[in-house]
Structures are given as structure tokens and as C-alpha cells.
Amino acid sequence: MNLPADNPHQDPSPFGLYHHPADASAGEWNVSRSERPHMYRIQHRRANGETHIDTVVDLDNLEAKLHKWRREGFVRRESGMAKKEPALRTSFISDLRATFAPKxxxxxxxxxxxxxxxxxxxxxxxxxxxxxxxxxxxxxxxxxxxxxxxxxxxxxxxxxxxxxxxxxxxxxxxxxxxxxxxxxxxxxxxxxxxxxxxxxxxxxxxxxxxxxxxxxxxxxxxxxxxxxxxxxxxxxxxxxxxxxxxxxxxxxxxxxxxxxxxxxxxxxxxxxxxxxxxxxxxxxxxxxxxxxxxxxxxxxxxxxxxIDYLSREDEAQVLQRTFGPRVTAAMAETLASIAAACREAFTREDLASAFSTRRLLDWTDLMLRTGDPETAAGPTIYSKISAEDATLIRSIIQHHIGPEG
Ligand SMILES: Nc1ncnc2c1ncn2[C@@H]1O[C@H](COP(=O)(O)OP(=O)(O)OP(=O)(O)O)[C@@H](O)[C@H]1O
Ligand SMILES: [Mg+2]
CATH class of the missing domain: 3.40.50.300 (P-loop containing nucleotide triphosphate hydrolases)
Structure with a gap:
């Protein structure tokens, strides 16, 4: 059985009451959401109404229990809560949409x-x-x-x-x-x-x-x-x-x-x-x-x-708006891609230093004066970071910019 662990609201839902149609004396099992994440509450109520098992289990354990109950002849009769939940959930969002408006x-x-x-x-x-x-x-x-x-x-x-x-x-x-x-x-x-x-x-x-x-x-x-x-x-x-x-x-x-x-x-x-x-x-x-x-x-x-970094498209736009026609659309896209690749490396913890929009703008500015991305990267990037980080960023830059054509 494929029970959704993170979102038990989806079907198939394990929640509900499990009873034995042919044997009322078997009592009922109730499965509900536990207050603890990724855990499920299991209760057994005897035919006389007395609850004598009340425990919290993880998904593996729950699956084993469901398997066992099914083998014993239990079937699910959805509990009131389980039946109501999907309807409540849908109506919440539509109610909200209906009343949503700026103050x-x-x-x-x-x-x-x-x-x-x-x-x-x-x-x-x-x-x-x-x-x-x-x-x-x-x-x-x-x-x-x-x-x-x-x-x-x-x-x-x-x-x-x-x-x-x-x-x-x-x-x-x-x-x-x-x-x-x-x-x-x-x-x-x-x-x-x-x-x-x-x-x-x-x-x-x-x-x-x-x-x-x-x-x-x-x-x-x-x-x-x-x-x-x-x-x-x-x-x-x-x-x-x-x-x-x-x-x-x-x-x-x-x-x-x-x-x-x-x-x-x-x-x-x-x-x-x-x-x-x-x-x-x-x-x-x-x-x-x-x-x-x-x-x-x-x-x-x-x-x-x-506030995260600008998207690649937005950052490319900022470069063009900042430097005008000196930075072509293709140049802007390449530069924004370099920044994005450095940020991905940072997220993977391959780089210890973040690559800010400030740094990208400053590098571009100096590049437009020196005509050389590598020279311009010295004072605006490499000198501020460790030698290992500089080596990785240099290779990312070379990968995107390519040899002189
Ligand atoms: N949406 C944008 N459009 C144009 N330029 C931007 C945009 N967002 C950031 N920048 C530029 O990025 C640079 C850095 O921005 P800013 O100084 O606001 O960063 P910060 O998050 O306050 O950084 P810090 O945490 O170091 O103070 C500035 O030069 C700013 O002009
Ligand atoms: Mg600031």
C-alpha cells in the first residue's frame, strides 16, 4: 500500500474507522492523524464502547496494522471526521477566495x-x-x-x-x-x-x-x-x-x-x-x-x-537597465547565468561565498572598462574570496564565456 507520508490528506487516505462487518464483537479500529508529524494514532474500541488501545505509530507500523486488519476481515467505514475533512478543506479555500480583498x-x-x-x-x-x-x-x-x-x-x-x-x-x-x-x-x-x-x-x-x-x-x-x-x-x-x-x-x-x-x-x-x-x-x-x-x-x-536573489531573467534585465546598450541581451543572459551557477554551487556548499547582485554589477562595470572578464574579476570577485573558491568561480566563468571568438 502506498500511503502518502507527508500529505496524508491525499487518497488513499488511511484515516477512518475499520470494523468487521461479520463480527460486531471484534470492535472497531480508528486511525487518525497524530499531533506528531508523520505519525498516526491508532485506537481500538471494544464492542462495549471501551477504548483499550490508544497508541501512536509510524507509517511502516501503520501499514503493517492495516494489512493485518484487512487479513482478519476488517473494512474501512469512514469516520465522520475523515468524511468531513476533504469537504471542509475545499470550502475553506473557496470561502477565503470569496471574502478575499484588500482592506x-x-x-x-x-x-x-x-x-x-x-x-x-x-x-x-x-x-x-x-x-x-x-x-x-x-x-x-x-x-x-x-x-x-x-x-x-x-x-x-x-x-x-x-x-x-x-x-x-x-x-x-x-x-x-x-x-x-x-x-x-x-x-x-x-x-x-x-x-x-x-x-x-x-x-x-x-x-x-x-x-x-x-x-x-x-x-x-x-x-x-x-x-x-x-x-x-x-x-x-x-x-x-x-x-x-x-x-x-x-x-x-x-x-x-x-x-x-x-x-x-x-x-x-x-x-x-x-x-x-x-x-x-x-x-x-x-x-x-x-x-x-x-x-x-x-x-x-x-x-x-x-528576499532571495533575483531570478536569472530579472537579473539579466537589471544588467541591461544598469549598463544600457553596452551590455547586449546575450551578454546579460550569460552574466546572469554565471551568477546563478555560482549560487547553485554555494547552495551545494561547493562554494563558501555567496554571489551577490552587487558583486555581479561591480564585476560587469569593471569588465566594461577593462574589456576583460578575467582581469575585472580580480578586484571585484577573486580578491574577496578563498583561493579554492576563486578557482571554482574562474572555471564557471570560463565555462560560460568560452574562448575569444
Ligand atoms: N531589483 C533590483 N533592481 C536593480 N538592482 C538591484 C535590485 N535588487 C538589488 N539590486 C542591486 O543589488 C545591489 C545590492 O543590493 P542591496 O544593497 O539592497 O543588498 P542587501 O540585501 O541590502 O545586502 P546586505 O545584506 O549586504 O546589506 C545594489 O547595488 C542594488 O542596486
Ligand atoms: Mg543592506
Whole structure:
């Protein structure tokens, strides 16, 4: 019998009641899903209704039991739950589809195509107030479909944590949305010298007067700026504690140092964080030394998006948009394929270093100046990695580029 181990919802389903049509005194066996993954619960109820066996077995064991019962003359009479389940499952999705719609306030703002809105990729978003902190627009930036939900979350004022390998496009996504919507951004990198004072604020003496200087967090909150906390997995606990307080929707900041002043968030304030190795990226922590584990309570306060590398097609497009006609479609495709092959080698753990979009763009840039991929790969790739990795990447490059023709 071929029982589906991972998805016991499919037919043939083992779930249900097994009875003996010719011998009511044999009682009934009931097979149901166990709370433990890939395990099954077996119960035997005697004819008098008393359950005297109640055990959890694995798939092999279950198959042996089913075989034995069948030999003894038991047949399945589907239990109420087993009968109901498929119908419930189908109706869940159709119910959801029937009620699914953007929240009314978002739908209103999306429908509003007035000058207060900017179309970012496919998503209309409210415009910001402008100012010197608006990042410059990168005309080559591609809003891939993967970012649609992030953009809608920004409109909804969610806290957004972007995780992914280095150079996949976490920071630039937020910056480019800000650039397109004319929204000022502050960035604070936690992997360095950022102190609680920089983040929250501090007292200082100026012209004989003691004055308070807001840190980046209260500045962004008061002025309606977006704050990107880069490499949040390196932040010191005191900063995480402050951050947690403002993660709740409408969360306020209590400035203890300033006599418990309360800072309420401006409606345009948004909070973002990026990290390389938290949550589902935790398996790569060894590559990002010094990164801290983020606890579940902290992660639960964010929408956590995994930003992977761009698809080969999208990355080829980015190359062409960045360098214009100097990079032909065929060149772009080859370069994107090299990056993809290096990433596959990285996933197989044949390579210890990731191949970022940043690295690909920089290599291409230098290649266009030197006219030689190998020379250009020196300062942009090989010098940054181990000799073994360089050898493998060189062979991947040569395989794709081929000899001079
Ligand atoms: N969709 C895109 N379109 C155009 N360029 C992109 C896109 N995504 C990423 N890039 C480019 O890739 C480079 C790296 O992106 P970014 O700095 O955002 O990566 P990151 O994920 O924040 O990396 P790190 O973890 O190292 O901070 C940038 O030069 C950016 O312009
Ligand atoms: Mg970044």
C-alpha cells in the first residue's frame, strides 16, 4: 500500500474507522492523524464502547496494522471526521477566495489615483513629504513581483524585516520605494559603532547649555521618516529593547533620559530592519559571524520576508537597465547565468561565498572598462574570496564565456 507520508490528506487516505462487518464483537479500529508529524494514532474500541488501545505509530507500523486488519476481515467505514475533512478543506479555500480583498482603507488609497499617489512597480502608494533625505532614484531598479506584498505592507504600516543573503536587494528595495514615493529615509547599521545614544539620543553641552539631541529613532518617529535598521541581528540588547517598544502598531517611544517624554509616531513613520541570518536564514549563521539569534517574540512582531536573489531573467534585465546598450541581451543572459551557477554551487556548499547582485554589477562595470572578464574579476570577485573558491568561480566563468571568438 502506498500511503502518502507527508500529505496524508491525499487518497488513499488511511484515516477512518475499520470494523468487521461479520463480527460486531471484534470492535472497531480508528486511525487518525497524530499531533506528531508523520505519525498516526491508532485506537481500538471494544464492542462495549471501551477504548483499550490508544497508541501512536509510524507509517511502516501503520501499514503493517492495516494489512493485518484487512487479513482478519476488517473494512474501512469512514469516520465522520475523515468524511468531513476533504469537504471542509475545499470550502475553506473557496470561502477565503470569496471574502478575499484588500482592506477597505487600502482599497480606497489604491483606488485614489490623484497626485498624492505614486505607482511603484504595480502598487499605487501614498507620496511622502520629500526633503533632503529622499534617496536618489536608481533608474535601473526593477520592482520584481516578489516585492508586491512588501509594498502593500508599507501602505498598511506594518513593521517589515527583510532577511536574505548579502547583496540580494534588501536595503535597496526599501530605499527605491522611498525614492519613488519621495519619502525621506534614515539608515542605522547595527554592525558597527551604533550606540544606544546614537539610536535613542543623548544630552550634550553646546554653547554652555545642556541640550538633548534626538537619536535616529525619535528623529524618524517625529519627522515621519522611514528608518531602516540594517543588520538588526547585530544590535546590542539595549537597542533591541527600545526597538521592541515601537514595534506594536502605533507604538510609542518612552525617552527615559528625557524625563519620560513620550514620542508618538508621525503617520508617515515606518520601521524596517534587515538581517542576513535570522529566522529561516538561521542555517547560514556560520557565514555571518557575530550575528545574534533573534528570539521568537521579537520576530513575531515583524512581517518577515525572505528576499532571495533575483531570478536569472530579472537579473539579466537589471544588467541591461544598469549598463544600457553596452551590455547586449546575450551578454546579460550569460552574466546572469554565471551568477546563478555560482549560487547553485554555494547552495551545494561547493562554494563558501555567496554571489551577490552587487558583486555581479561591480564585476560587469569593471569588465566594461577593462574589456576583460578575467582581469575585472580580480578586484571585484577573486580578491574577496578563498583561493579554492576563486578557482571554482574562474572555471564557471570560463565555462560560460568560452574562448575569444
Ligand atoms: N531589483 C533590483 N533592481 C536593480 N538592482 C538591484 C535590485 N535588487 C538589488 N539590486 C542591486 O543589488 C545591489 C545590492 O543590493 P542591496 O544593497 O539592497 O543588498 P542587501 O540585501 O541590502 O545586502 P546586505 O545584506 O549586504 O546589506 C545594489 O547595488 C542594488 O542596486
Ligand atoms: Mg543592506
Amino acid at each position: 477597505p482603507e487600502i482599497a480606497d488609497s489604491l483606488a485614489d489615483s490623484s497626485a498624492s499617489m505614486a505607482l511603484v512597480g504595480r502598487i499605487p502608494m501614498p507620496r511622502g513629504a520629500g526633503g533632503p533625505l529622499v534617496p536618489p532614484v536608481n533608474p535601473a531598479y526593477l520592482f520584481a513581483a516578489r516585492s508586491d506584498n512588501v509594498l502593500l505592507d508599507i501602505v498598511e504600516n506594518r513593521r517589515i524585516l527583510l532577511i536574505g543573503h548579502t547583496g540580494t536587494g534588501k536595503t535597496s528595495l526599501i530605499e527605491q520605494v522611498a525614492a519613488q514615493t519621495n519619502q525621506g529615509v534614515l539608515r542605522s547599521n547595527m554592525n558597527g559603532q551604533t550606540t544606544v545614544g546614537d539610536f535613542v539620543g543623548f544630552w550634550t553641552v553646546k554653547g554652555g547649555e545642556t541640550i538633548w539631541v534626538d537619536g535616529v529613532l525619535p528623529t524618524a518617529m517625529r519627522e515621519g521618516l522611514w528608518l531602516i535598521v540594517d543588520e538588526v541581528d547585530f544590535a546590542e540588547p539595549a537597542i533591541l529593547a527600545v526597538l521592541t517598544a515601537v514595534l506594536e502598531p502605533g507604538g510609542r517611544l518612552l525617552l527615559k533620559e528625557r524625563g519620560n517624554e513620550i514620542v508618538a509616531p508621525h503617520p508617515s513613520f515606518r520601521l524596517f530592519a534587515t538581517a542576513n541570518a535570522v529566522g529561516s536564514m538561521g542555517q547560514y549563521r556560520h557565514l555571518y559571524q557575530g550575528a545574534n539569534l533573534m528570539n521568537e517574540a521579537f520576530l513575531d512582531r515583524w512581517r518577515v520576508y525572505h
